[in-house]
Amino acid sequence: MKQVEIEKIIVKYINQEANHKELEELSGWLKKNENISIFNHFVNVEYLTAHNMGNYNINKAKAAIDVKLKANKRKQRRYQIKRFSVAASILILFGFVTLKYLNFNTANQPKELSKKNNPKNKAILTLGDGREINLEKDKNYSSKNVVGNSKKLLYTQDNKTKTNLSYNYLTIPRGGNLFVQLADGSKVWLNSESKLKYPDKFIKGKPRQIELIYGEAYLEVSPSTKHNGDVFKVISKSQEITVLGTHFNIKAYIEDKKIETTLVEGNVNVKKGNSEVLLKPNQQSITITNSNSIKVLEVDASQEIAWIKGVFSFNEESLENMMKTLARWYDVEFIFETPKSKKYLFTGVLEKTNSITDFLEFIKATSENEISFELKEKTVIIK
């Protein structure tokens, strides 16, 4: 390309006037290293020119900063941000532009709805022989080596050697959650809409193995050193995790077509087909159903496991993903009337005991009414 032409394109690009074709030409031209320096010289002109062009008044700026600081103070007084480790009690939603002041009176909200959508813990325990036990509220359940109720199940390992394992299934519906301590002392928190398969006992000298058939679980695995080195395995779909004793979260919802494994502490080995990765704390692996590749991301693990503390925690989460999470907890369906709304990002922490109407109102207020909702029966329509 002629020098004159490319110079024109560079200047148009800097002035944000270049069209698609020109952008492509420039991209191609910049792939050559010797051209970078020419490009840089033009950008340098833009940079130095900017120092003469802006009418940036310091006194006006100081006044503007004062106003922003005052707004910031008001905000801090009204919303003391608590991390969920300290039981988040206040909702903080940062809007996609700036933090808006929410002036929202929950007292005026219809109460029936919040009651209707109030989650019930109604997990089902399926025993090895096929018997089903409803873990209902305020009812205790006990059997050979297990005691529990609608909120938790605690297994104990008896010392009798047993070669036949009997597998149990725990099915957690929408709006439910349950804590189960397995026979080896490993702890499992199950989120809404999840299903776990596990033996009622573990055999010495064999891998301890459970299966998250679908859904989300947080595990604190009892270390192998306490079990003669027996490793712990978690199967979900076609992914296999090998653990020696560690804390991690695994999310494998049916409709997501992917599995996210997030390590909180220790280390785990994630295997999918013939690929394997060893995760470090605050790393998350993502495996896709139809592929054997494993992607690893750096994340804030405490964010991922906020759900076990009874809060929703969203960090620049899209409204679409937020609605998926809410749907599982409040047992509702949702429809986006305008696909654009799916992309709005929100950050905030909310207690799960809030009603869905509260939640929707907060989103509406934070978006400055750009997003609104209509609740019909059990369907949320997002406008």
Place this chain on the structure above:
Amino acid sequence: MNFTNNTYLAEQLKIGNTKAYDYLMHTFYQKLCAYAYTLSHNHDTAEDIVQNVFVNIWVKKKKINPLFPIKNFLYKLVYNEFINQYRKNKPVEYLEKKYFEAVDTSVDNTTKNIEKLIKIVNKEIESLPPKCKQIFLLSKKEGLTHTEIAEYLDVSTKTIEGHITRAFKILKDKLDTEGKAIFFLLFNLDVFSEIKKL
């Protein structure tokens, strides 16, 4: 001790000395705005970004690290504010990446002689051919698009493109030669001080 000492400045900022903030504003506000403008291509956005950075510095003053150059810290905060608030963490495309790298290079290369370079650019803009200067200023100072300038002056956008490219080229060539001269001068001074030591 004065505020040109980084450690002292940082310590005074940490304890909330408003004079230290005044110094920060007077020394960096306009330069940071110019930087933010180069990133965002908009004067209002640029000011908003830089003001937010100053608000954050005040709110999080306890976190200032005296071992880290405040100036670098400010430029970094401006960049982060731009990326986080104005681009909503959209992935940066190849061309933009090259552009941001070029801006970085400019910031690094000009930091020592910035006042002198600003003067040179200013002088050269003043001595651009009249039509060329007028169009360049309408674009850069008033923030008009090429089409808007074309309508305003009743000429074609091609003409506008021509003039603006010409202005850029004149400034670029001047900066190339002047930049070299400054470098040469500094280099000579260094040689002198070396000779004195001998």
